[in-house]
Amino acid sequence: MxxxxxxxxxxxxxxxxxxxxxxxxxxxxxxxxxxxxxxxxxxxxxxxxxxxxxxxxxxxxxxxxxxxxxxxxxxxxxLMAGPMPLPEAGDWREILRRWGLGVRDLFNAHPWALTVATSERPMGPGEAGWVDDVIGRLTAVGMPAELGLIAVLTVDCFALGAVRPEINSGSGETDFFQFLADPVISARYPNLARLAEPGTADADMGGYFEFGLERVLDGLERHIETHR
Amino acid sequence: MxxxxxxxxxxxxxxxxxxxxxxxxxxxxxxxxxxxxxxxxxxxxxxxxxxxxxxxxxxxxxxxxxxxxxxxxxxxxxLMAGPMPLPEAGDWREILRRWGLGVRDLFNAHPWALTVATSERPMGPGEAGWVDDVIGRLTAVGMPAELGLIAVLTVDCFALGAVRPEINSGSGETDFFQFLADPVISARYPNLARLAEPGTADADMGGYFEFGLERVLDGLERHIETHR
DNA sequence: GATCGATGCGTATGAGATACGCTAAATAGC
DNA sequence: GCTATTTAGCGTATCTCATACGCATCGATC
Structure with a gap:
């Protein structure tokens, strides 16, 4: 391309x-x-x-x-022709949180877009507009533009990767750890087997998107505090 | 599937x-x-x-x-038939860092695999083996398996998302912000234009993978400290 | 040897993208 | 109005692919 x-x-x-x-x-x-x-x-x-x-x-x-x-x-x-829905107010963390959740919503609404997003492609006007918007918002609340760009990229990368399991499980994928049902196979993966025992592993993973997102934001926060 | x-x-x-x-x-x-x-x-x-x-x-x-x-x-x-190369020794942070870098290496070596990874697919024996291995290693250094699983997932999601720009730029993609060269278009994206001014935006993004990875690890670290 | 059960593979089919070239419908200039 | 010009609509032909079907082939077994 x-x-x-x-x-x-x-x-x-x-x-x-x-x-x-x-x-x-x-x-x-x-x-x-x-x-x-x-x-x-x-x-x-x-x-x-x-x-x-x-x-x-x-x-x-x-x-x-x-x-x-x-x-x-x-x-x-x-898909990114309109403005990315960002909160009216809020600090950088709230803005980036919304970015991550917005990306998640986008790909849940258009599951086919994920493979497109991960294939080789140029940046188009829609995507550029979204990125420009969010960097503007971040600088407005005091985050340097250079940091803003890389921070958005970090959150975006996480969201992109993390939305996949959601999409796939939503489309009726069979249990992620289905293979553990077979005792012979299960014995080969002792650590996974132990995890599957208590409850459904899927159920435990319910909030992993939010969990991961907050961890990424935590990491950015620590970076900002350290380099103040 | x-x-x-x-x-x-x-x-x-x-x-x-x-x-x-x-x-x-x-x-x-x-x-x-x-x-x-x-x-x-x-x-x-x-x-x-x-x-x-x-x-x-x-x-x-x-x-x-x-x-x-x-x-x-x-x-x-x-691609995951062999063992994931993890460090002999090291704390959870070192293990997860290697996981992230290993994922990056894998997809850089096999760029085609990224779109496969993001499409709907079941977990196979190779992937299951890798996940089982890393959870074993993490529990061995004191991280609870439940946390280990979600931590690996978080790092993995980030790495998966973050490796794409690398792959695409490696395959000779034209400048990410090529469109900013046109002053008429550039004017529509003031924040991006300002970023592109000083040097090549691409050059500034050089270490974004490592940066993002360390942020994710920082975030996990804070979580562990808080919930000790 | 005769049989059985699996593999190797040529041929046919059908879906999908798209090059080519002709036709149709507007405007611009007379 | 008439004609040249320009652009859109699209039927047909072609090429690439995946794959269903059925027959031939090859070893082990009886």
Whole structure:
């Protein structure tokens, strides 16, 4: 992904007014693709299926989007088109907490987006807007911008990684430690087996996202205190 | 992914000795697929390409692997077939630091594995072994197993999220903040623009993985101190 | 040897992305 | 109005892939 993707996301549309007016639009295509992905999964987003939904021919889509891969990039960035919901007031910790929880909400609402997020992709206008916003908010409450950037990145990385188990268990994944049910196999993993004994390991893991997030914030807080 | 994947990963091979002996083996197929993915990317792992490399017919592969999706799951788990390299000695912090750095090394060595890791998948024997090992090590140095599990999960989540920018920049991605070069666009992101001014933002981000990891460990440390 | 049970694999099928080129519908200039 | 120009819509053909099916093959067992 190089120049092509850059132009795709950041290039301006130059419309002269001449020529047949467009019935389709990039926005409508991307929005419908997102709707399909939300409802049926990213795998069901095929050019054919998408065209049917839009009531158009398959090849018409290519007038507005270079190809499937690029469409997915656009779908992803469109999720961050609006402002990231951040609290009206609060210190840096509250802001970053909301960032983490907001990321979590985003990916729970659009599970397909997680694999997109972890694949190679350029930063688009939506994502840039979110990052710019949060850094502005953090500097406003006294956090240096350099620290703000790396702090957001840290929280973001954690949230990105931590949301996966949530998404997957939500989609009806079988018990995470299902294999421990077999005594022969279970014997091979004594430490895990011991953990599974008391109650369901899943149940114990219920609040791990919040737990981990607070630990990350604690760590940032200690850093700030130490380097004051 | 349900029962089928479970059996795939955890089921025993029952060979009676009767019948034509196998020239291919699941292990060889998976290993070759990993080699292709490492060298050319996961996208280049097609059944055709794989069969050519193995000197076999395409359909022969299906005698040993149910299908492409399942093959990818096997490829992923095979990365954790050996023991996770953990330090001989050290406190919980050192152990978890190594875990985080080990995860980072793993995904840098096998960039294709990151999208697999973030997709829906069951836990396999390899991964289970790693988790079991580290919990054993942590309990050995005095950390309760319950806390150990959630602590590993926290570090793991961070590492998983944080390794992505590394992988992508390593594969020749253009500048993360390339779009700031255009003054018109740059003006829309004042906070990012200000950050980009002094030096390359990328350069400043050099040690963000280590930074974030230490913050996560700090956070866990504070938790332990508080709940002693 | 005859049989059985597994493997190896060629062929056929169907889904999916997309290059190409023609048609249709607007505007701009006359 | 008429025509050239420009852009959108899209049918058809092609290429890549995964994979279902069925037959051939090969060793061990009886």
């Amino acid at each position: 190089g120049k092509a993707d850059y132009d795709l996301l950041w290039g301006e549309a130059t419309r002269t007014g001449r020529g047949r007016p467009a019935g389709l639009s990039r926005e409508r295509i991307v929005a419908e693709a997102v709707a399909i992905a939300d409802a049926e999964g990213l795998q069901k987003v095929s050019m054919k299926h998408l065209a049917e939904r839009l009531g158009s021919g398959v090849m018409s889509l290519y007038r507005h989007v270079p190809g499937k891969d690029e469409l997915v990039v656009l779908m992803y960035d469109s | 349900g029962k089928a994947d479970y059996d795939l990963l955890w089921g025993e091979a029952t060979r009676t000795g009767r019948g034509r002996p196998a020239g291919l083996s699941r292990e060889r197929i998976v290993a070759e697929a990993v080699a292709i993915a490492d060298a050319e990317g996961l996208q280049k792992v097609s059944m055709k390409h794989l069969a050519e490399r193995l000197g076999s017919g395409v359909m022969s592969l299906y005698r040993h692997v149910p299908g492409k999706d399942e093959l990818v799951v096997l490829m992923y788990d095979s």
